[in-house]
Every structure is written in structure tokens, then in C-alpha cells.
Amino acid sequence: ADPAWDMLLDLYAAHHERRQVSISSLCIAAAVPATTALRWIRMMTDKGILCRAADEHDGRRIHVHLEDRVIRIMDQILAPHEGDGGRMPL
Numbered sequence: 001a002d003p004a005w006d007m008l009l010d011l012y013a014a015h016h017e018r019r020q021v022s023i024s025s026l027c028i029a030a031a032v033p034a035t036t037a038l039r040w041i042r043m044m045t046d047k048g049i050l051c052r053a054a055d056e057h058d059g060r061r062i063h064v065h066l067e068d069r070v071i072r073i074m075d076q077i078l079a080p081h082e083g084d085g086g087r088m089p090l
Contacts, residue, residue: 003030003036004044007050008049010026010029011064011065011066012078014065015066020055020065021063021065022062022064023038023052023061023064027041041064045064048069050064050067051064052064
């Protein structure tokens with residue numbers, strides 16, 4: 001029930017799937033009103049967690065992705081640990 005975490009997970013999955021995520025798609029993934037999602041996106045962008053980039057083919061669309069350092073942190077959080085049978089940590 002945390003829109004920020006839902007957005008981080010969506011962007012993390014998109015990174016590993018090598019797909020772009022638009023702001024509108026990220027708002028949908030957050031499962032909250034668009035104004036709330038946009039507020040979270042702006043806050044996480046201001047804190048250097050997310051990066052926004054214009055779509056090369058459609059100037060009206062903005063893509064969002066995780067900063068490299070955040071990807072490394074999430075890799076550590078979500079990676080299976082030795083001795084846990086390959087399960088993700090809870």
C-alpha cells in the first residue's frame with residue numbers, strides 16, 4: 001500500500017526487462033490518484049532516486065527510470081542470499 005515502493009518495484013522490473021516506463025504508466029502502477037503519484041515522482045526525482053528523460057520519438061512523453069545507485073541498492077535488497085534456498089528476502 002506504499003505508492004513509492006510500488007513505483008520503485010515497477011521501475012526496477014522495467015530496468016531488468018529493458019523497457020521504458022512513461023510517467024502515465026508509472027502513475028497507473030502506483031495504484032493511487034494521479035496527483036498523488038505525480039507528487040511522489042517529483043519528490044523521488046528531487047532526491048535523486050528517479051531520473052526523467054524525454055522520449056526520443058514523442059516529445060510529449062517523458063520516461064522515468066531509476067538512478068544507477070538505486071538499482072545497485074535494490075539489487076542488494078532483492079537478491080537471493082546464500083543459504084536461504086534462493087528465496088527473495090521478505
